[in-house]
Amino acid sequence: MIVSIIIPAYNEEKRIGKTLEEYGKFFKKLKKERKIKNFEILVVINNTKDRTPEIVDNYSKKYHEIKSLNFLQGGKGFATIEGFKEALKGNNELIGFVDADMASSPEAFYELIKNMGNFDGIIGSRYVKGAVVNPKQSIQRIIVSRIFNFLIRCLFFFPYKDTQCGIKLFKKEALKKIIPELIITKWAFDVDLLYCLKRNNFKIKEYPTVWGNKEYSKINFLKAGPLMALAIIRLRILNSPFRNFIKIYDKMPKWIKGKNFH
Secondary structure, X not given: OEEEXXXXXXXXOOXXXXXXXXXXXXXXXXXXXXXXXXXXXXXXXXXXXXXXXXHHHHHHHHOOOEEEEEEOOOOHHHHHHHHXXXXXXXOOOEEEEEOOOXXXXXXXXXXXXXXXXXXOEEEEEOOOOOOEEOOOOOHHHHHHHHHHHHHHHHHHOOOOOOOOOOEEEEEHHHHHHHHHHOOOOOOOHHHHHHHHHXXXXXXXXXXXXXXXXXXXXXXOHHHHHHHHHHHHHHHHHHOOOOHHHHHHHHOOOHHHHOOOOO
């Protein structure tokens, strides 16, 4: 099997090197052992202001499977979609993405590959039985996460306990089908992706992962929580007979919607 691994990268000069080294070394070993046929690591640099491009370029010389795209526009959703588009041009069977911070190890990613089975996609989860999260998340983060997940499950009728975990893998044909339908949003990209797959009757498996992020996001979840909720509500309206009402929302003051809300 041939797998493409997309890594969105925004100002990741302090972390991207370790991630590329670990993923490059691990998947080289899998290829040598013939557990996979081939792989590529596609780093999508977006609106970065630091030395991320230089570091990625250096690692691409060490591991020829590492490639990069560089955009002036920012945002994880935008970067991941552009990564999907580039990966779809290749001769691969599986396409996935991980965060640049090594919260998900290459071993965790390989677990998704091994457990895909007959599903069209598989997503890592921190909230199903068997998952390992070390260090433990803060109470504030857990509360906001569970409220956010409850809202998502109510609005989109998802069975998933963790839509936001930054490690996901899909079969090429599934992504090829839904790419034109994706709406780029700042807070709701993962939900949009999963909803498009659901709407097209693709079957996605939720699988316990090992999550080891030692530098949790600096986002203030008390402030970000309402923005996350608004993004999800907006996405639901866009996918309903009431989509025209979104024009009212779009006329709301920016301080309500948040900077770079979409």
